Amino acid sequence: MTEALLSAKDVSCQFDGKTTIFSGISFDVNPGDILVLSGKSGSGKTTLLKCLAHLNLYGGKILYRGKPPTEYGGIPVYRTHVLYVPQRPSLLPSNPRAFLNTVLNFNARKGKNAPPDPDRPVDIAESWGIDPELWDRDWASLSGGEAQRIALSVAVGLGMAEILLLDEPTSALDAETSALVEKELTSAIKSHGSNIKALIWITHSEEQGKRVGTRALHMESGHVESVGAENHV
Numbered sequence: 001m002t003e004a005l006l007s008a009k010d011v012s013c014q015f016d017g018k019t020t021i022f023s024g025i026s027f028d029v030n031p032g033d034i035l036v037l038s039g040k041s042g043s044g045k046t047t048l049l050k051c052l053a054h055l056n057l058y059g060g061k062i063l064y065r066g067k068p069p070t071e072y073g074g075i076p077v078y079r080t081h082v083l084y085v086p087q088r089p090s091l092l093p094s095n096p097r098a099f100l101n102t103v104l105n106f107n108a109r110k111g112k113n114a115p116p117d118p119d120r121p122v123d124i125a126e127s128w129g130i131d132p133e134l135w136d137r138d139w140a141s142l143s144g145g146e147a148q149r150i151a152l153s154v155a156v157g158l159g160m161a162e163i164l165l166l167d168e169p170t171s172a173l174d175a176e177t178s179a180l181v182e183k184e185l186t187s188a189i190k191s192h193g194s195n196i197k198a199l200i201w202i203t204h205s206e207e208q209g210k211r212v213g214t215r216a217l218h219m220e221s222g223h224v225e226s227v228g229a230e231n232h233v
């Protein structure tokens with residue numbers, strides 16, 4: 001049997017050391033998967049993505065290609081393979097250009113892969129209606145939709161991670177722009193120039209989930225269940 005790209009095994013999370021948000025969550029993510037994660041507001045979707053990115057403490061095991069993050073040179077390196085793309089990137093310091101340079105420098109220090117094209121995120125963002133000048137403006141001065149598109153364009157355009165953890169990636173976008181972003185994200189996992197092999201995608205839109213997903217998980221009462229006849233987890 002081929003090894004899963006990402007495995008969650010009996011994962012649980014508490015937010016104050018005693019109140020459980022969810023428990024007993026187990027699933028695998030394989031190459032080609034676009035795993036749609038749904039559930040009511042407050043059901044724990046963002047918290048689960050943050051656990052998968054090792055941004056939250058959790059119980060159980062989360063393995064990337066069968067190994068824990070420590071075997072990839074530590075959690076910061078792991079996070080470049082399994083990348084969380086936040087819903088509100090305006091909480092980042094400084095401007096998008098500085099963020100892009102930080103990511104590029106970090107990748108250069110890893111030194112393993114051919115360097116990604118630094119212009120590609122700017123080009124992708126422009127195709128989504130982002131003026132290149134916005135890259136030099138403070139995150140805090142950008143609209144939610146502008147910041148969201150820029151953060152996504154860095155994740156997709158540099159294509160360094162194998163798994164993108166997308167937290168409502170089109171929540172701040174109009175329908176037309178949302179369709180463009182959906183197209184780019186879903187084709188990224190088929191692109192030869194990209195390392196991206198799978199997506200986990202939080203959405204509140206059932207229609208979007210059906211359009212983009214190859215599999216689906218629904219969070220409810222602190223657990224997840226697979227959804228739909230063709231979407232077995």
Ligand SMILES: Nc1ncnc2c1ncn2[C@@H]1O[C@H](COP(=O)(O)OP(=O)(O)OP(=O)(O)O)[C@@H](O)[C@H]1O
Nearest residue numbers: 015016021039040041042043044045046047048204
């Ligand atoms: N650090 C924290 N302190 C207190 N409560 C927290 C903390 N982190 C998460 N929670 C609570 O855990 C629950 C799950 O939050 P989470 O953001 O994961 O939900 P969600 O399903 O992503 O919600 P939404 O769809 O509204 O984005 C919520 O009730 C939230 O208030």
